[in-house]
Amino acid sequence: MAIETLYEKDGSLAPLQGKTIAVLGYGSQGHAHAQNLRDSGLTVIVANRPDSANGKLASKHGFTPTPVAEAVSKADLVSVCLPDEVQPGVYEQDIAPNLRDGQTLLFTHGFNVHFKTIDPPQNVDVVMVAPKGPGHTVRWEYERGGGVPALLAVHQDATGSAREKALAYAIGVGGGKGGILVTNFKDECETDLFGEQVVLCGGLSESIKKGFEVLTEAGYPEELAYFEVCHELELIINLIKRGGLDYMRYSISNTAEFGDYYTGPKIVDDASKQRMKDALTHIQDGSFAKAFRDDYANGFAWFKKQRAENAGHGVEGVGKELRRMMPWLNPVELQDGKAVEVDADGAAKA
Numbered sequence: 378m379a380i381e382t383l384y385e386k387d388g389s390l391a392p393l394q395g396k397t398i399a400v401l402g403y404g405s406q407g408h409a410h411a412q413n414l415r416d417s418g419l420t421v422i423v424a425n426r427p428d429s430a431n432g433k434l435a436s437k438h439g440f441t442p443t444p445v446a447e448a449v450s451k452a453d454l455v456s457v458c459l460p461d462e463v464q465p466g467v468y469e470q471d472i473a474p475n476l477r478d479g480q481t482l483l484f485t486h487g488f489n490v491h492f493k494t495i496d497p498p499q500n501v502d503v504v505m506v507a508p509k510g511p512g513h514t515v516r517w518e519y520e521r522g523g524g525v526p527a528l529l530a531v532h533q534d535a536t537g538s539a540r541e542k543a544l545a546y547a548i549g550v551g552g553g554k555g556g557i558l559v560t561n562f563k564d565e566c567e568t569d570l571f572g573e574q575v576v577l578c579g580g581l582s583e584s585i586k587k588g589f590e591v592l593t594e595a596g597y598p599e600e601l602a603y604f605e606v607c608h609e610l611e612l613i614i615n616l617i618k619r620g621g622l623d624y625m626r627y628s629i630s631n632t633a634e635f636g637d638y639y640t641g642p643k644i645v646d647d648a649s650k651q652r653m654k655d656a657l658t659h660i661q662d663g664s665f666a667k668a669f670r671d672d673y674a675n676g677f678a679w680f681k682k683q684r685a686e687n688a689g690h691g692v693e694g695v696g697k698e699l700r701r702m703m704p705w706l707n708p709v710e711l712q713d714g715k716a717v718e719v720d721a722d723g724a725a726k727a
């Protein structure tokens with residue numbers, strides 16, 4: 378089943394030219410969308426708290442962070458780049474009261490519309506443009522003339538031109554170069570949650586942590602463990618990204634390829650696949666979304682505990698030291714909640 382895929386040639390910026398786009402939230406996605414859309418020649422305003430790190434970054438980038446309600450009232454298209462857990466409250470308080478006939482409400486993840494924690498009125502378009510990559514990559518790729526593929530969906534077409542506007546937005550953020558896959562909120566949401574929990578972030582993070590623990594608990598130096606389970610990942614992933622598993626296996630040694638087939642299925646076995654299926658069930662039945670919302674309502678207490686424990690894991694400590702000695706990586710560290718490029722001493726670069 379081939380999914381409909383669009384490119385720059387299949388649309389244009391015209392539906393949004395002369396219109397005002399309000400990007401709500403200048404974080405990972407928002408800072409990329411706002412700058413890419415502006416660099417594409419479109420009119421962009423940004424809503425963010427002006428005094429936070431992201432608010433100050435928006436100002437540094439030439440935007441004037443405004444309150445959400447004001448931005449929504451001025452916009453023709455509202456792009457919701459707020460954290461998923463924050464969206465329902467901000468929607469009720471600042472977005473919904475300022476929506477008007479014919480506006481476009483654009484999400485970058487289907488979470489709240491799919492799980493019905495946001496229920497937009499009938500008189501606005503409701504669409505989604507979800508880049509298939511982290512926000513900082515969305516910006517980097519755009520700056521170097523590339524573009525991160527994106528998913529496009531129309532949940533509600535009040536104006537008869539929802540799709541054209543969403544396509545113009547997707548082209549404006551750079552998605553038209555990599556491919557814009559036409560889908561729906563349910564499929565985007567459930568597959569994205571599965572990917573980030575089971576394979577990309579959750580599964581991968583645990584493999585890195587437990588692989589590091591196995592090697593260091595067996596007495597091997599932390600540095601060797603770090604390079605083996607973490608640093609080399611990019612090299613392998615780049616091969617897979619460029620040519621699939623085939624090309625990666627073509628490029629690695631016979632020894633590694635033999636080990637891939639010999640040991641891989643013992644690590645990720647049928648029982649692992651069943652656990653993946655269970656994770657998908659918890660996504661589909663809404664129990665993950667409920668757990669996420671409940672912890673947010675409890676001040677993200679469990680989330681914050683996990684974040685602190687993971688930040689203290691051994692692979693993070695030795696990793697920082699080693700990355701600082703590789704300036705060509707432009708190593709980044711979180712300092713006071715901000716991502717800053719650091720020098721060999723770990724000091725934030727000017």
Ligand SMILES: NC(=O)C1=CN([C@@H]2O[C@H](COP(=O)(O)OP(=O)(O)OC[C@H]3O[C@@H](n4cnc5c(N)ncnc54)[C@H](OP(=O)(O)O)[C@@H]3O)[C@@H](O)[C@H]2O)C=CC1
Pocket residue numbers: 401402403404405406407424425426429430431432445457458459460461463467485486507508510511512513
């Ligand atoms: N991160 C990613 O790569 C991806 C994210 N997405 C989706 O994009 C959306 C945004 O996520 P992400 O970019 O990670 O979010 P971030 O947490 O990186 O950024 C959120 C931004 O929203 C601002 N914000 C939070 N609360 C408010 C508020 N009440 N009023 C005004 N601004 C506020 C924050 O400002 P402040 O700094 O002041 O707190 C921050 O700048 C989500 O739907 C997510 O699922 C989709 C694909 C990938």
Ligand SMILES: CC(=O)[C@](C)(O)C(=O)O
Pocket residue numbers: 508509510511512569573577578
């Ligand atoms: C980058 C991306 O799309 C993720 C991992 O799903 C997310 O950050 O939400």
